Amino acid sequence: MTRASAVGRYRDVVTEENSTSGAYVDPGKEFVRDSRYIETRITADGRDGYPVEPGRYRLIVARACPWANRAIIVRRLLGLEDVLSMGLCGPTHDERSWTFDLDPGGDDPVLQIPRLQDAYFARDPGYPRGITVPAIVDVPTGQVVTNNYPQITLDLSTEWTAYHRDGAPDLYPERLRGEIDEVAELVFRDVNNGVYRCGFAGSQDAYDRAYDRLFARLDWLGERLATRRYLVGDTITEADVRLFTTLARFDAVYHGHFKCNRSKLDEMDVLWAYARDLFQTPGFGDTVDFTQIKRHYYVVHTDINPTRIVPKGPDLTGWLTPHGREALGGRPFGDGTPPPPPKPAEVVPADHGAAPGSPA
Template sequence: MSDEHSTAGSYVHEGEEFERDMDYIPDRLTRAGGEPVDHRAGTGKESPADAPRWPVEAGRYRLAAAKACPWANRAIIVRRLLGLEDAIGLGLAGPTHDARSWTFDLDPGGKDPVLGIERLQEAYFARYPDYPKGITVPAIVEVESGQVVTNDFPWITHDFFFEWTDHHRDGAPNLWPEKTRDEMEDVMKRVFTEVNNGVYRCGFAGSQEAYESAYDRLWTALDWLEERLSTRRYLMGETITEADVRLFTTLARFDPVYHGHFKCNRAKLTEMPALWGYARDLFQTPGFGDTTDFEQIKRHYYYVHIDINPTQIVPTGPDVSVWSTPHHREELGGSPFGDGTPPA
């Protein structure tokens, strides 16, 4: 199956279930002189032991991302929460792409000002001239060589926390607290398989049977999250963790896109009290709402997925001002950054 956050094309295959291709460039950016910290990165999949290692080095790499893409949006959020802006540059592609690649059409002249390229495809081909797979965001690109290093999105944010610690800002939050780390891995895996990927399983189902199965799985997970978040402010308790980042990017897209475009329409996010309050709490936390662009999100999905929306008409609604209304989640206690501080 085609991997949605790569390039335009056919995503719905008649009679088939959607299956995300998780075979990414496995390289890791790790601290010199030590073994990398290895968990499951919230997917249940170990990093290959023989995956190439690149040294962590401020200024050497650039994060190529797009605010429209939920997988890239999480990398943008984590980079900001940890204060890695001075250590890792950020190149933002526009919300739409064609069958070849994401493009840097938001920049003057249509080129990334640091990498000097029009298409992210150029960085992939600089390392792999015959790269056969989708050109995905997020991706880490080495600035000097212009070559892609990795596009393995669960490990990118994992390593931002564990391997880039020397470059974290003072007061950076603990996104992987040791006391809840094992449980968090399990929570993130369920969020990934059943929610982050579950909405795509609904939207790209190739048969009624596949769609209904995907729909039931998604809402079983959302009901579980609604119950979990009715008694705790964040997924893992009193402070934000990477688990919250990963869930937030799907929730932010739920009413504008997934509810209608992907047929995940049992209820809107605004009709789920705990999840809606939780989502607004995060949106109003520095690092989340200020990295979310609802117009780019809508334009990406409704314009690129011509299988589902052949007219490419982008809806005007919903009203996003509701994201700034009071959430009252502080009544559950806790604080987003714990002993840390918000990003500037």
């Protein structure tokens, strides 16, 4: 991959990208996300050549990335830890790739590679776009199968059902899929991607438009959630997972770093209570690493934060305060049960989460 292709892609898919050059803002232009992913799917029938098989694949993520955080949450809620292993990249990267610098020796212990790009190039030596997370790698060949993050979580819910834990929730119930898809698309357009359209706007007009759309949608979500515990139906669904990972990063990163500063999350009463409700639900807050989140955004985005100084705040203790959302009813896991505690190797360090008295 050339430096130019890496930088060009970085402007489109910011948090997953592979450049420390600071080329995140295209002056005078509106941020446009490149959504061209590797669309190969892992399915129960193996129609794309990759059947669901326990132990065959490895999910590569970075806790800093909101798109990867979705896959971490869904994998944990469904209890797929023993059939789909997980590799963790560090929160920062160079212009070539996410790296496995958290692992002893700097190599992923299963794939035996130092950089995620090695798995992309194993499949396509001329791969022209960004080296993104999440990605699922076929362990026997060392090749990336897919990095299509919206489809990855849906497939974990619908194609991997033979390996779901007892009591796994239905995150994508068939009768609600139309509404889930509709809500998730609005959330993606104006919130998940909207914060990036603010932070990486290349002009005042582009920023103003993105800012207005973001907060109009957050207001809409607050109204929707004022009388219902979850976004669709009375249980947690894929739509909630997709909104949560942006809300979890809002005060720590997006409010200041991306100039999304009309209101902090903890000043938006309904959304703040909703986010705390999910955060305190097993499988959500216990996947969030605020230290890695802040380190990624403030260190990697050098044209926005050229000093690379990482702020000490905000105070995280509010995440653990009562939220009162039980009064709205709802059943978090439907007829299912909460997931067990995370495996020891996958526990977020206590001082990286919302332990009492800890800063972000």
